[in-house]
Amino acid sequence: MFLKALPGYLLNPTIGGTTMTKTAIVTGAGQGIGRGIALQLAKDGFNIVVADLNEKTAATTAAEIKNLNVDSIPVVADVSDEEAFQHLIATAKDHFETIDVLVNNAGIAQVGLIEETSKEDFEKIFRINVNSIFFGIKAVAPVMRAQGGGTIINAGSIASHKGIELLGPYSATKFAIRGLTQAAAQELAKDHITVNAYAPGIVLTPMWDLIDKRMSEIHGVPIGASRQKFIDGIALGRGEQPEDVAGLVSFLASDKAGYITGQTIIVDGGIDYV
Numbered sequence: 001m002f003l004k005a006l007p008g009y010l011l012n013p014t015i016g017g018t019t020m021t022k023t024a025i026v027t028g029a030g031q032g033i034g035r036g037i038a039l040q041l042a043k044d045g046f047n048i049v050v051a052d053l054n055e056k057t058a059a060t061t062a063a064e065i066k067n068l069n070v071d072s073i074p075v076v077a078d079v080s081d082e083e084a085f086q087h088l089i090a091t092a093k094d095h096f097e098t099i100d101v102l103v104n105n106a107g108i109a110q111v112g113l114i115e116e117t118s119k120e121d122f123e124k125i126f127r128i129n130v131n132s133i134f135f136g137i138k139a140v141a142p143v144m145r146a147q148g149g150g151t152i153i154n155a156g157s158i159a160s161h162k163g164i165e166l167l168g169p170y171s172a173t174k175f176a177i178r179g180l181t182q183a184a185a186q187e188l189a190k191d192h193i194t195v196n197a198y199a200p201g202i203v204l205t206p207m208w209d210l211i212d213k214r215m216s217e218i219h220g221v222p223i224g225a226s227r228q229k230f231i232d233g234i235a236l237g238r239g240e241q242p243e244d245v246a247g248l249v250s251f252l253a254s255d256k257a258g259y260i261t262g263q264t265i266i267v268d269g270g271i272d273y274v
């Protein structure tokens with residue numbers, strides 16, 4: 001029933017006169033970049049599984065998507081828990097039959113000096129940002145392999161390419177994600193599964209509200225000043241929006257990106273220090 005075989009991966013193929021709508025799971029889709037990606041993929045014609053820790057925001061995003069002529073379900077899941085991720089994949093498969101795209105977007109940031117970061121916080125950010133992607137790849141690969149293929153897209157960052165002061169543990173997780181993406185792409189290529197990552201810059205979401213507040217406290221500058229300093233280094237002259245990231249993910253999830261794998265692609269408006 002699943003038609004994917006690279007090349008020639010068709011979005012919504014027609015089989016015996018019936019159009020098959022593809023399905024994407026987006027983690028952390030209750031707000032911010034994940035929500036932006038989920039809405040864009042819905043506009044591209046995917047049914048969407050909206051996964052998030054936050055039940056209320058997941059339900060709101062899923063309801064918004066249902067107004068876009070595709071189907072959507074919210075699933076409450078802590079993706080840093082392997083069993084919860086397996087349950088998410090099983091729920092998506094039960095509901096929509098295929099899982100064509102998994103966007104491992106959920107993540108957290110922590111701001112502070114490496115020397116002042118506790119072992120518990122260091123382990124926590126790895127659990128949420130990295131273990132989740134490891135669990136996601138492990139859970140979805142057998143499903144995609146059995147279907148004949150699929151696409152996994154992970155949340156990197158410009159911090160996947162350059163360690164950023166006061167974002168040490170966060171940068172370490174994003175470098176790890178770049179490595180996992182490259183290795184998974186090599187291992188899964190024979191199964192017609194592509195694995196890539198997006199690497200945004202300074203995206204104006206609740207995550208950056210928190211980063212700015214904490215950095216501004218540490219530097220003793222007014223709220224907003226730390227973020228502005230980063231934005232001043234962007235060639236395109238403005239902070240990034242979730243839609244800017246969603247445009248890249250839309251391409252990576254499309255037939256047009258069928259020959260791209262193992263890449264962590266920067267979408268940052270041209271930041272001078274990367």
Ligand SMILES: NC(=O)C1=CN([C@@H]2O[C@H](COP(=O)(O)OP(=O)(O)OC[C@H]3O[C@@H](n4cnc5c(N)ncnc54)[C@H](O)[C@@H]3O)[C@@H](O)[C@H]2O)C=CC1
Nearest residue numbers: 028030031032033053078079106107155157203205206207
């Ligand atoms: N905002 C930015 O400037 C950038 C963000 N990124 C990455 O993009 C991704 C999304 O970032 P934002 O939208 O800005 O963050 P955000 O904090 O605004 O939203 C994150 C979403 O993930 C959910 N989430 C957090 N932990 C979860 C867990 N364990 N299980 C399930 N859901 C969970 C939250 O409930 C929230 O809805 C993250 O991986 C982040 O590291 C990368 C580069 C820049």
Ligand SMILES: CC(=O)C(C)=O
Nearest residue numbers: 109157158159201202
């Ligand atoms: C949050 C994040 O990834 C950056 C680079 O700001």
